[in-house]
Amino acid sequence: MKTKLENKYLLCPMPITIVGTMMDGKVNFINVAHIGVLNASSPHIVSIAVNKNHYSKFGIKENKSFSINIPSQKQMVEVDYVGLVSGKDVDKSDVFEVFYGDLKTAPMVKNCPLSVECKLVDIYETKTHEMFIGEVVNAYADDTCLTGGKVDLAKVDPLLFDMSGVQYWSLGSVAGKCWSEGKKLIQANK
């Protein structure tokens, strides 16, 4: 049996991210789970959607750049914190240590296993949010989360955002290979 739900936000769980911006020359962070992937090819385009009330949007618009960082579970308190307080009221510049790539206005979080620096390419508006569309200029992984030179999600240990339960979840185990499991059905249909 199907139940129609009041809460229509069912695309879950999404990885929670830390978005790094620069605002009047000062580093600021927010957490964002309203993210999106527009394509995987080159240029690789991603999106973050931020409520129009959020302070960070000014920094993104001012510098036309931002970073997206994938935190690990052990950063949960700090990740949640930067979403609870606004950069308008509180200086969050020292919550995380940062590093920079090519864009000097896209501060990335040193302790996050994965980080991308993004150049703003467009803004798409909805009633309540602005979706900032960014081209990934460079992607970085902490060496501690690589296995054989490739990102190992078990080592990343990401935090997954669940709007229904208002909870963060951890990652489980490998379930199967993409573009491979389905071949069983191709064989069966022959």
Added chain:
Amino acid sequence: MKTKLENKYLLCPMPITIVGTMMDGKVNFINVAHIGVLNASSPHIVSIAVNKNHYSKFGIKENKSFSINIPSQKQMVEVDYVGLVSGKDVDKSDVFEVFYGDLKTAPMVKNCPLSVECKLVDIYETKTHEMFIGEVVNAYADDTCLTGGKVDLAKVDPLLFDMSGVQYWSLGSVAGKCWSEGKKLIQANK
């Protein structure tokens, strides 16, 4: 130490979804992990990005509607299969049993724990993909994945897509409460 990566697709893991469309009166399915959330408010707006070569885009454009379904781990073979073969060559209409809500051209997957029916509101183009922006008209949960009337992600048992490892992952356990864990830092800063 940070390593700059060739593979810039680091927003992971994303839940893999099954997108249901109608094409010349026939049901079609693809799997899509390039999804996005534009806002959580009403109207709730989401996105799916589909390669311009994909057959499903015709159905979405024709009917201005589509469904997004969150499969569970036990559907992995079928989920992977609908991404391996094109509706241009293979009739995929009987891979999943469907049900309908208000939109008669947005077939939803009966065996998926979570489904939303979406009205197409816009299309945003990148070089290789089209991002279909949809308003969630209705959201449905299978009763088997509810606890106390709310979606229970442990019961959903979603499949998480990892582009780096080209693998599907399962969900782990609850790590903490959103908009709560960070209060420890607010207290500590007082």
